[in-house]
Amino acid sequence: MVHLKKMFLKRKSALIGLILVTAILSAALGAGLLTRFTPDEMNVANRLLAPSSQHLMGTDEFGRDLFSRVLYGARNSLIVAFFIVVAAVGMGLIFGLIAGYYTKVDSVIMRIMDGLMAFPGIVLAIAMMGAMGPSMVNVIVALGIVYTPRVARVVRSFILTVRESQYIEAARSMGAMDIRILFCHILPNCFSPIVVQASFIFSYAILGEAALSFLGVGVPATLPSWGNILSEGRVYMQIAPWLTLFPGLSIMVTVLGLNMLGDGLRDFLDPRLKK
Amino acid sequence: MGAYILKRLLQLIPTMLIPSVIVFMLIFFSPGDPASLMLGPDATVEQIAELRTQMGYDQPVAVQMGKWFSNLLRGDLGESIFLNQPVTQAIGEHLGVTMALTIFAMVIAASIGVTLGILSAVNRGKALDQAAMVFSVFGVSIPEFWLALNLILVFAVYHQIFPIGGYVPFFKDPAGCIRSLFLPAVSLGITQAAFIARMVRSSVLEILDQDYVRTAMAKGVLYRKVVMKHVMKNAMVPTVTVVGMTFSVLLGGAIAIEMVFNLPGIGRLLMNAVLRRDYPLIQGIVLFIAASYIVINLLVDLIYVYIDPRIEY
Numbered sequence: 001m002v003h004l005k006k007m008f009l010k011r012k013s014a015l016i017g018l019i020l021v022t023a024i025l026s027a028a029l030g031a032g033l034l035t036r037f038t039p040d041e042m043n044v045a046n047r048l049l050a051p052s053s054q055h056l057m058g059t060d061e062f063g064r065d066l067f068s069r070v071l072y073g074a075r076n077s078l079i080v081a082f083f084i085v086v087a088a089v090g091m092g093l094i095f096g097l098i099a100g101y102y103t104k105v106d107s108v109i110m111r112i113m114d115g116l117m118a119f120p121g122i123v124l125a126i127a128m129m130g131a132m133g134p135s136m137v138n139v140i141v142a143l144g145i146v147y148t149p150r151v152a153r154v155v156r157s158f159i160l161t162v163r164e165s166q167y168i169e170a171a172r173s174m175g176a177m178d179i180r181i182l183f184c185h186i187l188p189n190c191f192s193p194i195v196v197q198a199s200f201i202f203s204y205a206i207l208g209e210a211a212l213s214f215l216g217v218g219v220p221a222t223l224p225s226w227g228n229i230l231s232e233g234r235v236y237m238q239i240a241p242w243l244t245l246f247p248g249l250s251i252m253v254t255v256l257g258l259n260m261l262g263d264g265l266r267d268f269l270d271p272r273l274k275k
Numbered sequence: 276m277g278a279y280i281l282k283r284l285l286q287l288i289p290t291m292l293i294p295s296v297i298v299f300m301l302i303f304f305s306p307g308d309p310a311s312l313m314l315g316p317d318a319t320v321e322q323i324a325e326l327r328t329q330m331g332y333d334q335p336v337a338v339q340m341g342k343w344f345s346n347l348l349r350g351d352l353g354e355s356i357f358l359n360q361p362v363t364q365a366i367g368e369h370l371g372v373t374m375a376l377t378i379f380a381m382v383i384a385a386s387i388g389v390t391l392g393i394l395s396a397v398n399r400g401k402a403l404d405q406a407a408m409v410f411s412v413f414g415v416s417i418p419e420f421w422l423a424l425n426l427i428l429v430f431a432v433y434h435q436i437f438p439i440g441g442y443v444p445f446f447k448d449p450a451g452c453i454r455s456l457f458l459p460a461v462s463l464g465i466t467q468a469a470f471i472a473r474m475v476r477s478s479v480l481e482i483l484d485q486d487y488v489r490t491a492m493a494k495g496v497l498y499r500k501v502v503m504k505h506v507m508k509n510a511m512v513p514t515v516t517v518v519g520m521t522f523s524v525l526l527g528g529a530i531a532i533e534m535v536f537n538l539p540g541i542g543r544l545l546m547n548a549v550l551r552r553d554y555p556l557i558q559g560i561v562l563f564i565a566a567s568y569i570v571i572n573l574l575v576d577l578i579y580v581y582i583d584p585r586i587e588y
Contacts, residue, residue: 013412115293118565120527123545124297127561130549131304207418211531214420217549230421234535237424238432248421256416 007268014264020257024250028074037065039072039224048240058242060232066242070250073224077251080139080219081205085198087144088205092151093194097182099152100159110156113149121146121204122211129217139218143208147201154197158190192269199262203255210251226251279580283573294565298558299343305554308332313356313552326356330555352559357551362559366541372442373540376463376532377525379456383464384471384525385518391468392475393510396483397502407472414469420531423462427535430458440537459536463528467521471514478513482506511582519575523568 008015027034037055043063051058057066099109116124121143128142162168163186171181206226212218213227221228226247233243302309310327311318327333331342346353352362395407431439437458443451482488483506491501530542537543541560548556 111293114290115297118290118294118569119297119561120523120564120568122527122530123561123564126530126545126549127298127301127557128304130552130557131301131554133306203416210418211420214418215531215534215546217546230424234424237428241428244421244424244428248418248424251418251421252413252416255418256412259412259416 004268007264011264011267013260014268017257017260017262017264020253021261024074024254024257025078027071028078031068031071031075035065035068035071037068039069040064041068048236050240051242057246058240060229060240060243061236066229066246069224069229070226070246073226073229073247074250074254076136076219076223076225077206077209077227078254080136080209080225081202083140084143084147084205084209085202087140088147088201089151089194089198091144091148092197093155093187095148096152096155097159097187100156101163101178101182101186106156109152113152116145117149119146122208125208125212126215126217129212134212134217134220136219136223139209139212143205143212146208147204150201151194151197154193155190158193159186162186162189196262196266196269199258199265203258203262206251206255206258276580280577283576287569287573290569291566294569295344295347295562296340298562298565299340301558301561302332302554305552309552309554313554347562352562353555355548355553355556355559357548357553358556362556365544365556366560366563369539369541369544371444372538373526373529373533373542375445375452376456376459376529376538376540377522379453379460380463380467380525380529381518381522383460384467384521387464387468388471389475389514389518391472392514393479393502393507395472395476396479397498397506399480399483404476407476411469411473411476414466415473417466419462419466419528420535422465423459423532423535426458426462440535442538442540456538459532459538462535463525463532466528467524470524471517471521474517475510475514478510478517479506482509485509512579515575515578515582519571522571526564526567 008018041064043059046055046059046063047061049055049059049063055065055067057070060066060069095109095113099106099113119127125139125142125146128145129138132138132142168181168185171185176185209218209225210227210230213225214231216231218227219225221232229247230244230251233240233247237244305312308323308327310330310332311323314322314326331339334342350363352366354360355362355365358365391407391410395404398404427439430436438455441455443455445452488501488505491505492498496504529540530545532538533540533542534546541563545557545560547553548560
């Protein structure tokens, strides 16, 4: 903890990243306290109003307050991104552990992972969404599958380097079962690369969800998400540019914060990659 | 070299196998009967049954898969339900736009990214390096479709320098074609330029730390000459790798950009297929994109052999 604190003090960009991410998370969680409007509250008399003290980010074509939509949209986007990370890390961890530890199934699992990586992520996600239909859960499933190979490869490569280590040999000779070796001896040691990967996957997930929702195959339009708000705002952007400006800025600032934080964590946890 | 190319071409077969299986399996992600989903709620039971038979969905999975692979080997990706034409033909009609966009974006990304990466590395710690890294950090964080919307607003709506959307074929009007693709290619290329700059900087910095660079400097060779002759040559392999990697991202990013700029490429074709649940077309396009990516990787591997004689084949 002390080391982590030192890292943030030493690396200004990581600190800025942490501040940005914390600010966005707090704004999303405290949306109800920060705005007096609900995201779906329509007021046609107030349609397409420019940003003002009354409506900080202006209003949309239905007179809905954009600030509250962006805040509540942040909640949905961050929730989806969080579960994408959980899904990708969970599946990647299981596949990576099995592939790295059991040589017999290694090539089968890794060929499947390579096969998944042969697609540009967003293309595979669009195709899966096309088959499954738009929903929040389907976005998590599709993007979770897309990002799984990244984690699996990192975990596997780590296990390959420690599999024959003396402490693993010792545990094995003491009669420890494979499951114990995997979860009690190997897994805690690959915590660092997983944390770094997770921070980057979080930022990819935010961009991925935004792209899917922007294209109309992500989070259903009835729920505000940054991608949805951007997609709706696009129609009116010539007369009301704030409709695309603010949701886009929110995505950019969040991804920027996560990338800066991820870079900092990577340099801290694996100094060999610094440069 | 010929034997190496043949060997690599043969390796493409197993490499393509898994993506083909994944694409085939896409149909099983659909909630319910794919035939009724494709025809919509107004379809009669007879129509659904007919389509099911026509597409082979009423047969066992193993039979369907066998048929899928035998068709693939003959270059047959099936028939689009809504376009009523072979999938390969539909892809062929839309491919030119996507290729033009991707290549244009690639040129922008590579020229800006490589230049910035090298300049940044040789000026490590200086203002130029810091500015380049700020560009890089911001660049990789911007969603390309949002950048596209902003570029449209500034350069097409407010200043009317470029068209808002649409595509002009190159052979009809070369200048018009470049104008129509400029904003889409910039939107797509800038974010990748940021990524390339970052990776190239990192590779060049690594090479600058090598003993042979220090030796050349100690011998009194001019810094510029050391960079151009020793560093650049050795930075080529990682640079080509990164530029090759961006191709896949550009192909993926082209989908949203084609939708924003209303370009009739395979990205828009895919989105239309998704919205109509035209499964054969979705499968065909996705497999085509995966195959393109795999072929590009092969080309990158072949380029390595030319630029680095230490790589054996």
